[in-house]
Amino acid sequence: MRLSLISLFLAASSLLGQQSTDPQQTLDPQTWLTRGIQAYRSAQYQDAIAAFQKSLGLDPNNLNARQYLATTYMTLYFLGGNAPDNLENARKAAAGFEQTLALDPGNRIAILSLASLH
Numbered sequence: 001m002r003l004s005l006i007s008l009f010l011a012a013s014s015l016l017g018q019q020s021t022d023p024q025q026t027l028d029p030q031t032w033l034t035r036g037i038q039a040y041r042s043a044q045y046q047d048a049i050a051a052f053q054k055s056l057g058l059d060p061n062n063l064n065a066r067q068y069l070a071t072t073y074m075t076l077y078f079l080g081g082n083a084p085d086n087l088e089n090a091r092k093a094a095a096g097f098e099q100t101l102a103l104d105p106g107n108r109i110a111i112l113s114l115a116s117l118h
Contacts, residue, residue, distance in 0.1 A: 029059035036065065040072055048072045063103050067110060070096025074113060090117055 027035075036051030052069035055062055073093035078086050094117050100110040 027054070029055040029062050029065065032058065033062065033065045033068070036068055036072075040068065040075075045072050045076055061103060063100060063107075066096055066103065067100050067107070070094075070100060070110070070113065074117065077117070093117060 032051045032055035036048045036055060039045070039048035039051055049069060049072050052065045052072065055065035056069065059065070070093050073089045073096060076086075077089040077093055081087075094114060097110040097114045097117075100107050101114075104110070
């Protein structure tokens with residue numbers, strides 16, 4: 001019994017002591033937001049989307065990350081294009097702005113952006 005408890009303790013200690021050596025796993029929501037903004041400004045839209053999604057995964061109520069993610073999808077949307085990927089970008093942009101409005105009902109950027117999508 002004692003040996004089992006020691007083994008269990010050592011296994012638990014080993015698991016708790018393991019720190020992620022991957023810096024990608026240790027970033028906070030604000031750092032992911034900043035990376036997303038940098039990627040967006042460099043027109044690296046897929047990288048921006050991934051960074052904003054990671055920020056939101058860590059902080060689902062991050063209004064800025066949600067709004068930037070929606071804006072990135074809107075940037076990828078070509079008005080009048082009927083390709084499935086294009087329509088999906090419009091749908092994701094609209095959903096993101098609607099989620100922004102759920103968190104901040106008076107958000108003018110989200111309101112105006114939704115209006116421009118329709």
